[in-house]
Amino acid sequence: MALRRAVVTGLGVIAPNGFGVEDFWAATAGGRSGIGRITAFDTTDYSCRIAGEATGYVPDDHFDSKQLKHIDRFAQLGVVAGRMALADSGLDVAACDPHRLGCLMGSGLGGALFHEEQMIVYYASGARRVNPYAVPRIAPNAVSAHIAIEHGLKGPNLVVSTACASGNHALGETLRKIQHGEAEVIFTGGVEAPLTPATFAAYCALRVLSTRNDAPERASRPFDKDRDGFVMAEGAAVLIVEELEHALRRGARIYAELVGYGLTSGAFHMVMPDPSGDDAAAAMRLAIADAGASPADVDYINAHGTSTQANDLAESRAIRTIFGERASTVPVSSTKSMTGHTIGAAGAIEAAVCCLALDRQVLPPTINYETPDPECELDCIPNTARPAAAELALSNSFGFGSVNACTAFRRYPREGRDS
Amino acid sequence: MTDDILPRIKKILTDQFDVADDAVKPDAKLAEDFRLDSIEGVELIFALEEEFGVEITDAEVKEITTVGDLVEAARQKLAAKADA
Numbered sequence: 001m002a003l004r005r006a007v008v009t010g011l012g013v014i015a016p017n018g019f020g021v022e023d024f025w026a027a028t029a030g031g032r033s034g035i036g037r038i039t040a041f042d043t044t045d046y047s048c049r050i051a052g053e054a055t056g057y058v059p060d061d062h063f064d065s066k067q068l069k070h071i072d073r074f075a076q077l078g079v080v081a082g083r084m085a086l087a088d089s090g091l092d093v094a095a096c097d098p099h100r101l102g103c104l105m106g107s108g109l110g111g112a113l114f115h116e117e118q119m120i121v122y123y124a125s126g127a128r129r130v131n132p133y134a135v136p137r138i139a140p141n142a143v144s145a146h147i148a149i150e151h152g153l154k155g156p157n158l159v160v161s162t163a164c165a166s167g168n169h170a171l172g173e174t175l176r177k178i179q180h181g182e183a184e185v186i187f188t189g190g191v192e193a194p195l196t197p198a199t200f201a202a203y204c205a206l207r208v209l210s211t212r213n214d215a216p217e218r219a220s221r222p223f224d225k226d227r228d229g230f231v232m233a234e235g236a237a238v239l240i241v242e243e244l245e246h247a248l249r250r251g252a253r254i255y256a257e258l259v260g261y262g263l264t265s266g267a268f269h270m271v272m273p274d275p276s277g278d279d280a281a282a283a284m285r286l287a288i289a290d291a292g293a294s295p296a297d298v299d300y301i302n303a304h305g306t307s308t309q310a311n312d313l314a315e316s317r318a319i320r321t322i323f324g325e326r327a328s329t330v331p332v333s334s335t336k337s338m339t340g341h342t343i344g345a346a347g348a349i350e351a352a353v354c355c356l357a358l359d360r361q362v363l364p365p366t367i368n369y370e371t372p373d374p375e376c377e378l379d380c381i382p383n384t385a386r387p388a389a390a391e392l393a394l395s396n397s398f399g400f401g402s403v404n405a406c407t408a409f410r411r412y413p414r415e416g417r418d419s
Numbered sequence: 420m421t422d423d424i425l426p427r428i429k430k431i432l433t434d435q436f437d438v439a440d441d442a443v444k445p446d447a448k449l450a451e452d453f454r455l456d457s458i459e460g461v462e463l464i465f466a467l468e469e470e471f472g473v474e475i476t477d478a479e480v481k482e483i484t485t486v487g488d489l490v491e492a493a494r495q496k497l498a499a500k501a502d503a
Contacts, residue, residue, distance in 0.1 A: 066437045128474075132461045 005259075006178035007412060008355050009252040010089025010240030012081035012189075015339045015349055016233050019056025020084060025356050028364045029385045033217040033338050035231050040195045048209040050216040051195050052233025052340030070133055071146060072111030074193035077236035077345075078143035079150060082187050086151065089240040090252060091185065093151050102156035102183040103144040104174045105238075106166025106190035108344035108399070110140035113196045143191050147238070155183040161344070163399030164304070166190050167237070168347025171395075171407045172261030174241050184246045189238040190348035203232060206271065208308055220341075221368035222305035222334035223312050223376040230306040233340030237348035239355070255355040256393075260293070260408030262286025268402040273310055277318030280304075280396065280404050284322050287394060287406035295322050298330060299390035300363050302350045304398045305334020306341050311398065316376040331388065333381040337367040347397035351407060354393040358411040363388045424471075424493050428486065431466045445487035463489075471497060 011021045016034025018024030027034065034052045043049040054077065059068055062080050071079065082103075086093070093101065114137040122130050136142055141159040148157050156177055160169045167190020174188040194200065203209055210229040212219035220231040247254060264286065266279035273280070288295055304315055320327040335353050342349055357363050362385050369382035393409045425445075432438040438453050449455050455463060464480055467473075467489060473496035475483075483492055 064437065069435075129465065131465070132458045136458075 003179040005244035010085040012084030016052030075143040078191035081236040081238040085238040098154040100184040101153040106170035111138035165397040165399035166344035168397035168405035190345040191236040192343040225371040225373040231340035235342040254412040260287040260291030266402030273314040277314040280318035281321040283404035291408040
């Protein structure tokens with residue numbers, strides 16, 4: 001059986017620099033940072049006191065008090081992004097066979113906040129006082145379960161947890177499910193709400209976070225010589241990925257086609273990437289081949305670009321390995337310079353960026369790019385977005401545990417659209 | 420001392436479980452009338468234990484289905500505590 005084709009027909013984004021797809025795109029194409037001082041908890045004792053908070057998200061606007069008690073923040077973000085994506089897609093769920101609708105999300109940490117809160121209860125008051133909702137609130141698959149319950153999605157339901165690559169792996173696995181006919185429509189993406197006192201302290205202890213506390217908006221500076229670590233952030237993105245014929249039959253607006261996926265492991269270290277970048281390059285090579293393309297066809301790369309010394313160096317080497325001479329001219333940007341690093345949501349938010357870049361024919365910038373690093377010689381689209389006739393985009397995500405994911409998106413021809 | 424038990428339980432139900440004030444009557448059923456699921460039932464018992472400083476065993480919890488049962492459980496526990 002020929003593989004089916006998968007297209008993106010709806011987007012929902014909650015990011016530190018934008019709430020909703022249009023607000024987010026205006027910020028991202030406009031070079032607006034969403035990074036600030038942390039307000040979620042007291043950071044007096046922390047080496048890092050900055051992050052990307054999803055300030056546009058107001059829980060009471062979306063859930064009643066009973067729901068808020070039962071759904072952790074990470075899943076709330078996913079549910080709301082799911083509602084946005086569905087509305088954006090114009091899909092009438094009631095008109096579909098529910099068994100052909102699925103949900104496949106990524107989350108690195110699950111319900112970290114409630115987990116921490118219940119640990120306090122346990123140690124202060126003992127086993128009899130631990131809230132029974134801890135079980136369904138903390139579970140990483142709470143997000144896909146809540147989305148499925150809300151919309152009646154009775155097909156495949158999965159959550160992948162591969163740290164910072166979770167959202168990207170979710171997109172790639174969704175491509176396979178659509179290609180093989182396991183579902184016609186999948187709500188896919190990633191979520192994370194990592195700004196919790198103990199989890200954040202652990203990231204501080206790892207010494208991977210920027211400590212540029214006095215200049216939050218300038219702290220995430222991927223590929224810049226003076227980068228000093230990543231900036232943690234919370235957020236979510238849900239993409240409605242639909243089998244092409246299904247989308248065409250209902251006259252859906254198509255942002256882009258999801259055309260390729262590659263995944264590899266460095267089998268190297270729990271935290272450090274292999275400095276050669278060979279395993280990351282292998283994932284990119286697989287995604288390009290899966291798209292039926294060659295490196296010369298790639299018009300834009302949304303980099304993992306975390307702003308750590310180790311990632312940006314290894315990723316630059318991977319890009320050089322794949323693109324050779326062209327490595328210094330193929331446009332590469334890290335939108336984490338504006339959103340910060342949303343961990344399990346990053347690959348999904350950046351998939352949305354790729355779809356929007358292809359749809360709008362504008363490549364978003366890497367902001368805070370001031371001092372070139374000779375070890376990262378790339379065209380990072382410094383500081384200002386760039387119009388471009390882009391047909392093929394790659395999205396890179398690499399995670400702790402040396403896991404790599406790369407997805408490829410192709411512009412969908414305009415004559416196939418209704419808008 | 421036991422006169423204020425119902426108002427205190429009413430406050431828990433309205434504040435924490437979104438139950439309407441005038442729905443809290445002795446014969447109101449927790450599952451059917453208030454639509455509390457089994458996990459919320461456990462939360463309600465937690466709240467009750469905290470409010471009155473008592474402990475209700477799992478076997479006793481099984482017998483509680485109405486607001487009146489809650490009031491009676493609290494009354495008995497408070498009386499036992501006073502005797503102790």
